[in-house]
Amino acid sequence: MSVKAAASRAGNASGRETRRLLIRTAERLFAEQGIDAVSLRQISAVAGLRMSGAVAYHFGDKAGLIRAIIEDRSLRDDERRRPVLAELERQGRVHDLRALAEAGIRPAVEEMGETGYYFRFLAQLDRHPDVLADLRAGGAFRSTLRVVELQDEAARDHLPPKILENRRRLATHLVIAALADLEAHTGRDVDEVVVSDLIDCVAALYATPPSSHTVEALAQKRHRR
Numbered sequence: 001m002s003v004k005a006a007a008s009r010a011g012n013a014s015g016r017e018t019r020r021l022l023i024r025t026a027e028r029l030f031a032e033q034g035i036d037a038v039s040l041r042q043i044s045a046v047a048g049l050r051m052s053g054a055v056a057y058h059f060g061d062k063a064g065l066i067r068a069i070i071e072d073r074s075l076r077d078d079e080r081r082r083p084v085l086a087e088l089e090r091q092g093r094v095h096d097l098r099a100l101a102e103a104g105i106r107p108a109v110e111e112m113g114e115t116g117y118y119f120r121f122l123a124q125l126d127r128h129p130d131v132l133a134d135l136r137a138g139g140a141f142r143s144t145l146r147v148v149e150l151q152d153e154a155a156r157d158h159l160p161p162k163i164l165e166n167r168r169r170l171a172t173h174l175v176i177a178a179l180a181d182l183e184a185h186t187g188r189d190v191d192e193v194v195v196s197d198l199i200d201c202v203a204a205l206y207a208t209p210p211s212s213h214t215v216e217a218l219a220q221k222r223h224r225r
Contacts (some may be wrong), residue, residue: 031120076184080107123180
């Protein structure tokens with residue numbers, strides 16, 4: 001289905017309501033059952049739509065539906081994060097690893113209670129690195145990726161490239177899993193101690209130099225090549 005056709009179908013009020021219903025239904029089913037376990041037909045049925053091909057009609061395929069979920073949920077997140085990053089740049093604090101970690105996490109936490117199943121959906125999507133890579137290449141997660149770029153720049157002097165790559169991946173997994181857990185168990189009543197400690201943990205991942213054991217393991221790996 002062409003982008004123009006999809007836009008046309010989403011342009012009227014009825015189409016927008018149906019799209020939102022399908023997005024919310026898919027988000028929940030993906031979060032509860034996993035990305036691969038849920039069929040497009042199942043999403044339409046659970047949403048209460050008679051047309052079994054409703055998802056294909058509105059989104060084209062599962063990849064298009066996943067993109068729509070990301071776009072729908074991440075807009076406000078980006079809107080909250082952009083001014084925070086702009087202020088850090090104005091203050092010359094773009095190498096402050098804790099401030100960067102907070103810029104990445106706090107806007108998401110502020111949306112908690114209104115996120116539905118979004119972070120639990122992301123936790124399932126985190127098991128599909130190729131899909132995430134395609135989404136990033138397509139322009140998704142813009143402000144989050146900007147935070148990651150700044151964290152990389154701040155940590156590059158004390159973390160070898162291979163270790164930095166690993167820390168980035170660990171930080172991503174940690175944040176997604178922690179936000180999914182907060183979403184599932186706390187709703188709007190978020191424990192600030194947990195949030196602050198999560199920010200500390202992410203900052204520490206980027207700030208802590210590798211131990212002598214890790215440096216030795218890295219050297220041995222290079223030598224074997």
